[in-house]
Amino acid sequence: MRTELTIEDLAPGGEGVGHAGARTVFVPWTAPGDRAVVDVQAGDGTAHGSLVSLRAPGPVRVPAPCVHFGPGEVPGVSARGQARPDDAAPEGAGGPGGPASRPPPYDAGCGGCEWLHVDYAAQLAAKERTVREALRRIARVDPGAYDARPIVGSPAPLRYRARAKFHHDRASGRLVYFRRRSHAPVRLRECHLLDERLDALREAVGPALGRAGLAPREVALEWSGHEGRGAAWLLLPAITPAVRARAEALLCEVPALAGAVLQPEGGAPVLVGSPVLRHARVPGDAASGVQRSRPDVFQQANRGANALLVRAALDLLAPDGLDVLELHCGAGNFTGPLAARARWVAAVEVQGPALELARADLAGAGNVRFFAGDALKLALAFAREGGPSARRFGAALLDPPREGAKGIGPALRELGLPRTVYVSCDPATFARDVRACVETGFRLEAVQPVDMFPQTHHVEAVALLVPA
Template identity: 35%
Template sequence: MHHTDGEEDGGTREEVLNGDTPGAWRPGSTPSVALEISSLSHGPDAVARHEGRVVFVPGVAPGDTVEARLVNEHASFARAEVVRRLASGAAYRVAPCAWVTECGGCPWQQVAYDVQLAAKATNVREALARIGGLSAAHELPIRRAPDEWRYRHRIRLHVGAGGALGYRRARSHQVVEIGDCVIADAALAAALPAVRALVRRLATRLATVELVGNGAGGVVVSGAAHGAFVAADERHISTLLATAAAPARIVGVQLAADGWQRTWGDVRVRVDPDAGGTTIVQHPRAFSQVNPAANRLLVETVCTMAAPARRVLDLFCGAGNFSLPLARAGADVIGVEASAAAVADARASAAACGLTGARFEATSALHFLRQQGLAGTELVVLDPPRTGAAGAVAQLARLRAPRIVYVSCDPATLARDVAVLAAAGYRIGRLQPLDLFPQTPHVETVLEAALAID
């Protein structure tokens, strides 16, 4: 059981953050080395060098000097655990989360935000150069998130032994139970105790529980279950909805597993992707960006890069995050999405907003391109999952799409895919990194590619 008072097993908060925790290095184990931290990596750790090797070190910031123990050694790199902090650099700060040394969710909390931003911009630039051999004609300064903390309107928690509810430990499947999450918005944090109590009462076996802000101050609980629903759980869920009061405001619950889905209360989730009055109403399991305020910056960026196109193909469109704002800006948009449920949400939202210029196809991006080509459009927007869109990008190159705006949450797969476009005669114009995920190494990127005309 974890405490919320900043102490853990008798240790002070500073000792916890310095690595002096149960299970950390103790005298008599592998000898330690002094490391000077030079930069942040592309992943959760920071980087030092020792005897010609790169050493990945968690929980530190560039400019720090630490005593550390090498715990996983390879020919060209090693991983280390901090024994103690020798000196803190200007980029270091004390992380506010009491579970930061255990939870794998926010590994950059101890790094000053401006340093995080610089590292993310560098990581995007370096991935394009290293993987794709590419650079952008116009690299724009990274756009910072409006809020560093309490920005997520949805969090997914794992259910562990005894109903423990939390995130997974870094590089592990072990669940670390949390009492709060400093990047979850206030409504989700307030609902967490009631949701934890519900999970422990349920006989239905849950694997994960997602808390989703509904866009109107309420919280929707969406659980992924193993096996059948246990009928006796009806009363526990009904009681939760009947008794949940401010500030928790739990307004709906949805549980699902293979072959069944049960819903109680109102599980609709409202997303406002722009400042123009566009509203998307979607089901709780549909994809949406976790950071609503930063998502509006992302949508603004895509719409700016898309202009002045009037015929747009939006691949991997989800429930219409880009399609509907593009239609509101005057474009005729074809949105393509493999999820039939997301397409149903997109169509209903377009109708409710009176956006007749948006239509949607429930099929995969690659299947659409093979069957209908570019469908008379002049610009393609694509926002694929983290794995990228290798097949769709290759097909776009064969179809010679005049202009492409690629939205990516992974610099490595972005670089891989854009290299295919470059080989087919495309040039990279504007490159815009955006931070949708403060305290983590993740970064969103919008890249513009145009077919060169010789």
């Protein structure tokens, strides 16, 4: 069923949203204010539509710089997602005499970003609403009940990623993303989310894998601007001496690639070369110190925004002179800055390479002790310690993975903490856990959204919880 509608807002999942009568319709590649013709499945209730043509652009639509962005040949939208009059010919198309010379046939429909056609201020406003609405609907906390701080934007809305994951397309010999909601490859020629040097590394590594005789299913690349070198993670069926020799040949062919982590399916990783990189904790500030990273270990991709995230979390926590419990410390993203301000830090992470990197970074810090294990279980164990040697904390900071920290409310209550800061990358699990904390005797004092991923719907949130 074909219908015309006005896009009213950006949805938390990244699509534009409008109404066809009483039906809510989500439409990718659209922006608020767009007047669009959309194909919608017949029926009742919420629907996902596909963009047929753009009648008129909305006020926050901007030209997208990437040749891969957008749905392809849609009337009213250029190959780069830019609005044009509905009756204008597609780029490169001829008039009545037939097609003229066309631009190169770039793959469209890339699923790597969603909002490259939306003004950045409008993106930030939508992300603020996402966090606020998740807390209202899921946590049942009204916006006026806490200090809702303005979102912190990324220092760079484009070219901000220092790491990314790709698929290896053997047919084209390129590193690719998939098309939106598809496994069809987008054979990348550019990615405007990647640091230029990481983009150049991506362009070099794809063909070099084929020449080295390697066929990984997935590839992650990371670039250190501090060191001027990169590293790779390759997911392979198995690691044999021959595969390892091919990986060493890959490093020789791509001099910017300092090392690789070879990951066999279901096995332990094998390191080739020097895949451990060092990043400045604050880009451009040597005094901020450095942090070790490896392409198979979680690390924030946006180094500039990460420095702002760390600052926002520590400003809310106010750890100066306190004994601090850090749960889900990972590779030590917050641990080093915490140690610089706190009296003592107990940092908890499951055993693995992330914990090894954090320990290596902070081996000389006399006020940090690492504990390997499950965060919730260790938090409860600390809470139940007795006697003169029992650890008591003045504050806690937790940065769990996307699935959140289910069950953390009772643990925080047993710890009797005056202040807790919760850092989250998923508004839904964040709101769920905030609700659990509120139900066990805490009050949501303040929330600080931070934009780590411009041009996408993803948003980080930092919350301060205090006893009610």
